[in-house]
Amino acid sequence: MQVHSWLQCGKALFSRKQIKEEVMITIGNRKLTVGDFFKVLFEGEKVDIDIESRQKVAEDFEFLKEFAKGKVIYGINTGLGPMAQFKINNNQELELQYNLIRSHAAGCGPPLPDIYAKATMLARVNTLVQAKSGIHPEVVELLKELINRDINPYIPEHGGVGASGDLVQLAHLALNLIGEGEVSYKGSFRPTAEVFQEEGLTPIRMHIREGLGLINGTSAMTGIGMINAIHARNLLDWSTLASSMITEVVESYDDHFSDGLNRAKSHHGQRQVARTMKYILKDSQLIRRRADHLYYNDKTMEVEVFKHKVQEYYSLRCVPQILGPVLDTIYYTIHVLMNEVNSTSDNPIIDGEHNNVYHGGNFHGDYVALEMDKLKIAITKLSMLAERQLNYLMNPKLNEKLPPFVNLGKLGLNLGMQGVQFTAVSTVAENQTLSFPMYIHSITNNNDNQDIVSMGTNAALITKKIIDNSYQVLAIEMISILQAIDYLEIKNRLSSYSLSKYSDLRQIVPKFTEDTIKYKDIQNIEQYIMENKPQFSVEE
Numbered sequence: 001m002q003v004h005s006w007l008q009c010g011k012a013l014f015s016r017k018q019i020k021e022e023v024m025i026t027i028g029n030r031k032l033t034v035g036d037f038f039k040v041l042f043e044g045e046k047v048d049i050d051i052e053s054r055q056k057v058a059e060d061f062e063f064l065k066e067f068a069k070g071k072v073i074y075g076i077n078t079g080l081g082p083m084a085q086f087k088i089n090n091n092q093e094l095e096l097q098y099n100l101i102r103s104h105a106a107g108c109g110p111p112l113p114d115i116y117a118k119a120t121m122l123a124r125v126n127t128l129v130q131a132k133s134g135i136h137p138e139v140v141e142l143l144k145e146l147i148n149r150d151i152n153p154y155i156p157e158h159g160g161v162g163a164s165g166d167l168v169q170l171a172h173l174a175l176n177l178i179g180e181g182e183v184s185y186k187g188s189f190r191p192t193a194e195v196f197q198e199e200g201l202t203p204i205r206m207h208i209r210e211g212l213g214l215i216n217g218t219s220a221m222t223g224i225g226m227i228n229a230i231h232a233r234n235l236l237d238w239s240t241l242a243s244s245m246i247t248e249v250v251e252s253y254d255d256h257f258s259d260g261l262n263r264a265k266s267h268h269g270q271r272q273v274a275r276t277m278k279y280i281l282k283d284s285q286l287i288r289r290r291a292d293h294l295y296y297n298d299k300t301m302e303v304e305v306f307k308h309k310v311q312e313y314y315s316l317r318c319v320p321q322i323l324g325p326v327l328d329t330i331y332y333t334i335h336v337l338m339n340e341v342n343s344t345s346d347n348p349i350i351d352g353e354h355n356n357v358y359h360g361g362n363f364h365g366d367y368v369a370l371e372m373d374k375l376k377i378a379i380t381k382l383s384m385l386a387e388r389q390l391n392y393l394m395n396p397k398l399n400e401k402l403p404p405f406v407n408l409g410k411l412g413l414n415l416g417m418q419g420v421q422f423t424a425v426s427t428v429a430e431n432q433t434l435s436f437p438m439y440i441h442s443i444t445n446n447n448d449n450q451d452i453v454s455m456g457t458n459a460a461l462i463t464k465k466i467i468d469n470s471y472q473v474l475a476i477e478m479i480s481i482l483q484a485i486d487y488l489e490i491k492n493r494l495s496s497y498s499l500s501k502y503s504d505l506r507q508i509v510p511k512f513t514e515d516t517i518k519y520k521d522i523q524n525i526e527q528y529i530m531e532n533k534p535q536f537s538v539e540e
Helices: 005-011 015-020 034-043 050-066 081-083 089-102 114-127 135-148 167-179 194-198 211-214 221-247 268-280 318-343 366-394 419-435 457-488 496-506 519-531
Strands: 024-027 046-049 108-111 157-158 184-185 188-193 349-351 357-358
Touching: 024 034, 024 167, 034 114, 034 221, 046 050, 046 135, 050 349, 089 211, 108 188, 108 268, 114 135, 114 167, 114 211, 114 221, 114 318, 114 519, 135 167, 135 211, 157 167, 167 211, 167 221, 184 194, 188 194, 221 268, 221 318, 221 366, 221 457, 221 496, 221 519, 268 318, 268 496, 366 419, 366 457, 419 457, 457 496, 457 519, 496 519
Parallel strands: 024 046
Antiparallel strands: 108 157, 184 188, 349 357
16 A cells, blocks of 8 residues: 555654654754654653754845845835835834734734643744744744743734734734743743743844744644644544444444455555554454354344344444544644645745745645644544444443443432533534634735635634544543443453553542532543543554
């Protein structure tokens, strides 16, 4: 089977060996990967900037300084956006850069959590070290220091339309770099100037186009998108595990995740999900071989009505076909995000190598917007699968082996998991509504200069919300699976992998028969599955 480059990107998402071997992520000497984002954002890895890249940034700055003399260049000696027709006097060019940052630091809504703000900085510094923005080297040095010292910008969620990139979100980042606004530092927001003084940091100064060079581009949507991709892959693995454990609960036949069946389809994602299920269930004592029960069995042939289902419901039997496209979507999303984060999403492009400055629209966020919309649809479908599997466990008319709502107490007096099902259904319904694409929801603005926009940051943030919701649904499903296992007393017949996860999760939520408050249990399981990725030794 030919393996595409986008597939290679996704396969290396979590390389634990690679994580342990590197002590610092060097920016500029190679392309950043989603694995690098994982190390910096989730494992606290520090970053440094390659010496050659620092030199290239300096050379690009010097080139622009000379090239701009006697020329009209957008954003240096012209106004911005539809006001580009207005010439700026030479003695006001630096003031323009400050005005640009301050005027666009106009976001609203809750601030991005620290990890997303840090992802934005990491994406931005990697864009700037491509040395095509004409900014002074002190900009990338200060960004590096902020990342390494966990000083994160105050970036409100609302503001970007994703056309000149993330103008509003990145203006809040730029505001911090000039020593203004607020930053998140040691658990609270404080004035930037105050934190810089404590840390011995010096704000950047405007030289030629630092203002425009900082706020033009797709770094917020791309940084958020990288975290979304990491969480999406984790959700996929937990959903595959949950599906496998339910397969054990119902003592399903083995052929729906078999090599023979799934080789008949050419999709990599489907085959990979099936292989993962086969790995999880390899030593289960609960899975049935169809040949042992329905093929070449004279007693079976004499039965007129089969007690055990010949084929399971689709939410159990079609897991590889449902989660396979989700996995393939994650892989391709990672490929696009890696392309974006290793590109220059600025305007104009300062190209000292070819002695030119190019005006255009590399700041447009359509690539990221489309991938975020595809990803949120895929994760919504994953949450729908979890909800249908949960419904199967709740309804004795469907499963024909569990009490209503997996109730281990006294029926009627106790209610088991009845209450949490409402939460799961409600949350999945919200996901379905949020799945409406932002990519096609352009609204003209900026005096019709930005007459078609990407809404990429909105798409990334809505995807984040769907991912957060899906963790909650999976947490509810996992608790229900644990209860089903205990009711049927099949713990010791589970596969060794399933048993290990059962034991881990039971440390968080013990078996219960009496009705207890559930919201803390859901939160605790949700936190656990967010922070603990299943490890499958399956070749992808």
